[in-house]
Amino acid sequence: MAESVIDNSAELPVEKKTSKLAAVSKFRELGLLAFIVLLCVVVQTKNASFLTIGNLTDMITNTAILSILALGMMLVLITRGIDLSIGSTLALSGMIVAQTVSVYSGLNPILAILMGTAIGVACGVVIGFLVAKIGILPIIATLAMMNIFRGLNYTVSDGQWISSYQMPTSFVSIATSKIIGINTLVFIAIIIYIAAFYFINHTRTGRQIYAVGSNPESAKVSGINQTKILLIVYSIMGGLSGLSGVLWVSKFASAQGDTASGYELTVIAACILGGVSIAGGSGKISGVILGAFLLGILNNALPLMNVSPFWQMAIQGSIILIAVIINTLVKRGVDRNNLLRRKI
Amino acid sequence: MTMTQKAIGQNEYVQRTLKDKQEFSWKKFFLQWEWLLILVFFLVLVINTNLSPFFLNGAGLRDATMIFLDKAFVVFPMVMIMILRDIDISVGSTVALSSVIMATLYNDFSLPMGAALGACLLVGALCGLVNGLLIVKFKELSAVIVTLGTMILYRGIAYIILEDQASGNFPAWFSFFGWGNVGGMPFILIVFSVLAVVFTLLLHKTTFGRQIFAMGNNTTASRFSGVQIDKVKIIVFTLAGVMAAITAIFLTSRMGSTRPNVATMYELDVIAMVALGGISTAGGKGRMIGAIIAVFILGYLQYGLGLINIPSQTMLVITGLLLLAAVGIPKLNVSQKFKRFRRKQLE
Numbered sequence: 001m002a003e004s005v006i007d008n009s010a011e012l013p014v015e016k017k018t019s020k021l022a023a024v025s026k027f028r029e030l031g032l033l034a035f036i037v038l039l040c041v042v043v044q045t046k047n048a049s050f051l052t053i054g055n056l057t058d059m060i061t062n063t064a065i066l067s068i069l070a071l072g073m074m075l076v077l078i079t080r081g082i083d084l085s086i087g088s089t090l091a092l093s094g095m096i097v098a099q100t101v102s103v104y105s106g107l108n109p110i111l112a113i114l115m116g117t118a119i120g121v122a123c124g125v126v127i128g129f130l131v132a133k134i135g136i137l138p139i140i141a142t143l144a145m146m147n148i149f150r151g152l153n154y155t156v157s158d159g160q161w162i163s164s165y166q167m168p169t170s171f172v173s174i175a176t177s178k179i180i181g182i183n184t185l186v187f188i189a190i191i192i193y194i195a196a197f198y199f200i201n202h203t204r205t206g207r208q209i210y211a212v213g214s215n216p217e218s219a220k221v222s223g224i225n226q227t228k229i230l231l232i233v234y235s236i237m238g239g240l241s242g243l244s245g246v247l248w249v250s251k252f253a254s255a256q257g258d259t260a261s262g263y264e265l266t267v268i269a270a271c272i273l274g275g276v277s278i279a280g281g282s283g284k285i286s287g288v289i290l291g292a293f294l295l296g297i298l299n300n301a302l303p304l305m306n307v308s309p310f311w312q313m314a315i316q317g318s319i320i321l322i323a324v325i326i327n328t329l330v331k332r333g334v335d336r337n338n339l340l341r342r343k344i
Numbered sequence: 345m346t347m348t349q350k351a352i353g354q355n356e357y358v359q360r361t362l363k364d365k366q367e368f369s370w371k372k373f374f375l376q377w378e379w380l381l382i383l384v385f386f387l388v389l390v391i392n393t394n395l396s397p398f399f400l401n402g403a404g405l406r407d408a409t410m411i412f413l414d415k416a417f418v419v420f421p422m423v424m425i426m427i428l429r430d431i432d433i434s435v436g437s438t439v440a441l442s443s444v445i446m447a448t449l450y451n452d453f454s455l456p457m458g459a460a461l462g463a464c465l466l467v468g469a470l471c472g473l474v475n476g477l478l479i480v481k482f483k484e485l486s487a488v489i490v491t492l493g494t495m496i497l498y499r500g501i502a503y504i505i506l507e508d509q510a511s512g513n514f515p516a517w518f519s520f521f522g523w524g525n526v527g528g529m530p531f532i533l534i535v536f537s538v539l540a541v542v543f544t545l546l547l548h549k550t551t552f553g554r555q556i557f558a559m560g561n562n563t564t565a566s567r568f569s570g571v572q573i574d575k576v577k578i579i580v581f582t583l584a585g586v587m588a589a590i591t592a593i594f595l596t597s598r599m600g601s602t603r604p605n606v607a608t609m610y611e612l613d614v615i616a617m618v619a620l621g622g623i624s625t626a627g628g629k630g631r632m633i634g635a636i637i638a639v640f641i642l643g644y645l646q647y648g649l650g651l652i653n654i655p656s657q658t659m660l661v662i663t664g665l666l667l668l669a670a671v672g673i674p675k676l677n678v679s680q681k682f683k684r685f686r687r688k689q690l691e
Contacts, residue, residue, distance in 0.1 A: 135675050136625075136668065139431060139433075140619065141668065143433070143612055143667070144665070147660040147661065310507045312500075320492065321493035
């Protein structure tokens with residue numbers, strides 16, 4: 001009797017209901033790339049001036065700052081955090097550096113960049129302290145700091161703009177000069193990406209960031225100093241925003257009170273598009289680059305396709321929502337497939 | 345109810361008693377966060393009176409109340425959302441969208457104003473409903489990211505509708521909402537008081553309110569106890585949308601016209617008020633009355649600072665610091681740290 005029961009169950013056809021969405025997770029980067037190519041083709045047919053050398057260089061230069069910020073945001077999101085203050089940090093560092101160079105016009109551009117980064121790190125340390133040491137939720141801490149930094153920026157600038165004629169040419173030329181044939185902004189972005197690739201994938205601290213994000217409790221049990229990791233992550237985010245502040249001011253040749261206000265949302269959108277999970281623990285550099293590029297291309301293409309600039313915000317919001325929903329569905333498919341595999 | 349339980353590895357029985365209601369004690373009664381808030385409230389009044397001779401002025405105080413109360417409507421549902429351990433940062437955008445749609449329906453589609461007001465409430469409810477549905481259907485997503493997406497989307501739609509224009513020309517009676525008085529009391533204050541009573545009763549005296557607290561303490565346990573957690577969440581987020589629409593009506597009425605960028609960063613003020621009111625960001629704790637006192641503290645503080653010519657940008661810094669202090673100070677656990685410090689000294 002018992003044997004026949006076992007035989008019967010063995011004869012039953014094994015139902016393999018694997019989720020097709022799960023396949024997307026294997027080809028996420030490829031899919032994103034394919035989407036980018038498709039988008040380029042569509043835009044090119046609508047407006048022939050899209051794929052010209054001039055426009056492409058312009059686009060890549062524009063995307064450089066976004067991609068630098070997206071890298072830092074990726075680290076923050078991996079630790080289950082979020083940083084809404086980067087737009088304000090960027091503006092504050094840009095404003096202070098712009099004021100400094102407008103007074104000391106002989107300041108070496110490299111020193112200006114270092115100064116901006118240092119200001120950013122200081123801002124990041126404050127947020128890291130609030131989040132890691134005191135234990136305030138990242139969303140609330142950064143929402144508060146976003147307004148504090150923005151307010152400080154207005155106080156420092158006294159409502160005045162620093163325009164291009166007040167900046168020395170050496171400073172403005174940070175964004176226009178070239179290093180070995182590549183625009184300096186793009187060059188800096190590439191260097192940062194190479195350093196980040198090594199840091200995230202090949203150092204102990206880098207791996208610990210993922211560990212803290214994917215399971216805080218087990219990370220704590222394995223002896224990882226969470227406070228230290230969170231402090232490092234928010235300081236890196238701050239440093240990168242400070243650096244971006246200098247690059248931003250140099251590129252647009254003006255520092256204002258409301259510089260980059262709301263830019264944090266674009267950065268978060270780039271990360272989510274690139275497959276960084278908002279629940280923490282996962283995210284890849286390649287994905288973030290593609291996500292930043294996709295947004296960069298969209299921002300460049302919409303005006304070329306005669307889409308009203310007033311549509312941009314709604315499109316960005318929809319992209320964020322659709323991307324997180326697709327991410328969730330893909331993750332559900334992957335989890336379901338894993339369960340099936342375990343049963344066999 | 346008494347539960348007995350044998351402690352593992354010990355011979356004696358450990359008796360655990362779960363009390364339904366805690367006994368009243370004067371010490372606990374006076375150690376409540378709300379007393380501190382009332383103290384701070386009077387402190388704000390006293391300091392403001394000393395700083396500016398124009399502060400304690402009946403008409404001035406009444407006008408100030410009219411100005412800061414409009415965003416306070418969202419505080420009620422936000423208390424519930426924070427007790428649920430969620431957050432809603434899309435309320436400012438919901439205010440903008442419902443206000444813009446109301447103005448457009450009246451001006452460009454020549455709907456009667458009453459119908460436009462109804463549409464405003466409907467749009468608000470719809471915005472909240474979308475938030476709630478997304479959060480419930482995709483449980484993996486936190487409310488932070490959903491409302492971040494809808495925050496951009498709703499304001500984006502407002503920009504699509506009105507572009508960079510302003511829309512006004514409302515009928516004369518519409519300004520009653522923002523500036524009207526009933527028997528010497530601002531109309532907005534009366535509406536606020538009524539809603540405050542309704543929401544306090546809803547949160548503290550109904551099954552629905554108890555369910556919110558239960559979910560904030562332990563969502564899984566409340567689901568197993570038969571709480572319809574999805575339904576509760578959707579209702580709370582929809583309420584937030586409706587209250588945002590009410591804010592939109594009062595705000596638009598007070599300003600006389602609307603633009604897509606109205607109510608920017610309202611969420612900071614609202615979250616600051618709720619956090620100051622003693623509602624824990626860890627969920628499951630807090631009282632409506634605390635948030636209501638906090639509304640007046642923040643409102644009169646900003647009004648007083650405005651009187652002594654503090655620019656609105658500095659106000660951002662102060663609001664931010666206040667939010668950090670309200671959230672951070674309870675986490676510092678000063679008294680425990682002090683005790684530990686004393687013990688170390690004694691050793």
